[in-house]
Amino acid sequence: MKWINDLFCNEKKIGGVLTIAQTSGKDKYILASIGININSNPIPEVSTCIKEEINSYVDTKSFSEKLNEYFAFYIHKLVIENQSKFIIIEYQKNL
Numbered sequence: 001m002k003w004i005n006d007l008f009c010n011e012k013k014i015g016g017v018l019t020i021a022q023t024s025g026k027d028k029y030i031l032a033s034i035g036i037n038i039n040s041n042p043i044p045e046v047s048t049c050i051k052e053e054i055n056s057y058v059d060t061k062s063f064s065e066k067l068n069e070y071f072a073f074y075i076h077k078l079v080i081e082n083q084s085k086f087i088i089i090e091y092q093k094n095l
Helices: 050-054 060-080 084-093
Strands: 006-009 012-024 027-036
Touching (some): 027 060, 060 084
Antiparallel strands (some): 012 027
16 A cells, blocks of 8 residues: 555655644644665565665665755755745656
């Protein structure tokens, strides 16, 4: 079964995204988390991991650092520069 928050690579699940929105008085919060199968032993026919897709072990520290760089870049574009259109264009280019 495919859920809207599942991440797929070559028609196999490789991870998922979870988001929670909450308000407290005037404050609004969004918590987003992501889980990615990096070097795991996936279930054949159903899931995969980055290691299997690139046929090479992945250094999880380097991967996490790079992923954090991407998040920081896009959060800066969205929150600081108010460039939501930029993010939408980037998303559409990768569909």
